[in-house]
């Protein structure tokens with residue numbers, strides 16, 4: 529069993545899970561360890577909320593956890609950097625890992641439990657995605673620029689739901705396409721979990737909170753606020769332009785910044801179909817990806 533520096537008073541009981549007595553937050557690394565926890569909750573008639581993360585936690589994750597704590601008797605957070613959703617090995621390697629800080633934050637915020645499985649625990653020796661029909665929700669935007677990404681997300685979230693068995697699960701709308709895909713996965717596999725999309729936590733500048741911000745300099749954090757400013761600008765001006773003209777306008781604005789725009793797209797809020805004509809869609813989101821200091825950042829908001 530791996531040890532983490534903040535564990536001051538570990539005791540292992542039932543041979544099944546580790547409880548940090550002083551802090552009362554349980555940390556599980558094995559799927560089998562979840563059984564006792566689930567039985568205990570069930571016997572008390574307690575509900576379980578779940579927040580899936582890849583660690584490097586920030587205020588956005590804590591917002592999800594707080595919402596879960598408000599709406600459920602117990603809340604579990606997973607920390608698992610899922611290899612199958614990275615289409616770029618360098619991105620996976622560079623993904624920030626801050627286990628001790630994460631556990632301290634979760635304990636402080638009042639998480640009931642943390643699930644930190646190894647890659648082998650989730651995938652065995654076959655580290656690859658399942659083929660799940662994502663009904664086109666994965667076409668375009670992140671699906672286009674990160675081939676295979678959403679199959680990896682769908683696979684891991686399905687497995688986490690099956691192992692953890694939460695009644696409610698909370699995902700940040702910063703990954704809006706992901707939220708729709710996770711809702712779809714829960715639906716098609718009849719998983720008895722309500723998937724809730726939660727508003728993006730932002731800094732005052734409008735920059736979305738993200739684990740990737742840990743890799744930005746102070747100047748980078750300032751420069752990256754253009755992403756939110758441009759989404760707002762698009763929202764204020766879209767009626768004067770066609771979708772493709774509006775994309776060009778925003779792309780021109782980015783050329784005057786230090787960021788490199790990867791894509792700006794307008795997509796139907798429900799189907800994620802690319803919008804070619806405003807009149808054909810009742811509700812549209814603007815979605816973007818851009819590189820700042822070599823760090824890939826994504827964001828989205830409602831256009832109308």
Ligand code: PAF
Pocket residue numbers: 580581582608610613681684685703706
């Ligand atoms: O949004 C994330 O951090 C990941 O995609 C998730 C949902 C934890 C799955 O690995």
